[in-house]
Amino acid sequence: MRAKGFVIAIDGTAGTGKSTVGKAVAARLGYGFLSTGEMYRALAYSVFAKQINPEDHDAVLAAARALRFTFARQEDASLKMFVDGEFLGPKLHLEEVGNVASRVSTNAEARRVLTEKMREVGEEGAIVMEGRDIGTVVFPDAEFKFYLDASAEERANRRFKQLQEAGEKPNYDEILRLIQERDYRDKNRAAAPLKPAKDALVIDTSHLTLQQTIDTVLEKLPRHAS
Numbered sequence: 001m002r003a004k005g006f007v008i009a010i011d012g013t014a015g016t017g018k019s020t021v022g023k024a025v026a027a028r029l030g031y032g033f034l035s036t037g038e039m040y041r042a043l044a045y046s047v048f049a050k051q052i053n054p055e056d057h058d059a060v061l062a063a064a065r066a067l068r069f070t071f072a073r074q075e076d077a078s079l080k081m082f083v084d085g086e087f088l089g090p091k092l093h094l095e096e097v098g099n100v101a102s103r104v105s106t107n108a109e110a111r112r113v114l115t116e117k118m119r120e121v122g123e124e125g126a127i128v129m130e131g132r133d134i135g136t137v138v139f140p141d142a143e144f145k146f147y148l149d150a151s152a153e154e155r156a157n158r159r160f161k162q163l164q165e166a167g168e169k170p171n172y173d174e175i176l177r178l179i180q181e182r183d184y185r186d187k188n189r190a191a192a193p194l195k196p197a198k199d200a201l202v203i204d205t206s207h208l209t210l211q212q213t214i215d216t217v218l219e220k221l222p223r224h225a226s
């Protein structure tokens with residue numbers, strides 16, 4: 001236990017419900033919740049705005065060093081992120097920004113800068129942190145580590161249904177292809193590749209509802225965690 005509580009790491013492939021599960025678990029414990037992908041997206045946004053080539057190692061590193069993050073805890077447990085005092089919100093979830101985020105996140109030195117910033121947020125504990133390398137790199141000493149996974153087909157199904165419900169006409173094969181591509185990129189990059197920490201509990205959510213996944217995580221945590 002740290003000054004305020006535990007660090008709970010939730011890593012895993014894209015589209016497994018890490019954010020929803022993490023937020024629910026944090027709310028239950030009275031902890032904060034941080035989605036670290038937002039920080040990579042903030043770097044991407046800055047790179048995009050400054051018209052830096054995402055492959056320009058030194059310029060991306062300088063952009064990472066220049067980012068000033070502040071966070072404000074929300075009622076739903078999440079930490080609302082401000083970059084240089086500005087809330088970027090939905091702008092971070094534009095398709096182009098996601099694309100650049102996946103490219104800048106291969107820059108090992110920029111990762112080190114963001115990793116330090118993540119540690120500052122979490123060092124006192126009482127936090128659920130979601131990402132790709134929380135249990136392996138950011139907090140290898142996290143008290144609890146979970147790795148969520150599901151078959152690519154099941155994740156494509158979920159995404160397909162979400163888009164259909166939003167009134168779009170999605171193409172299942174295209175969604176599946178994008179998921180498989182992203183898995184490959186995340187798992188095969190040289191810097192902090194996506195993999196379960198040796199001491200993480202791997203949860204296959206293919207046949208679980210979100211609530212069942214949340215309950216599986218909560219069952220592993222001591223009742224007095226909060």
Ligand code: DC
Nearest residue numbers: 036037038040101102105131132133
């Ligand atoms: O989870 P997300 O889609 O918001 O993440 C955006 C990008 O950031 C994604 O391409 C992977 C990368 N990322 C990472 O490399 N390490 C993390 N801890 C979190 C995200």
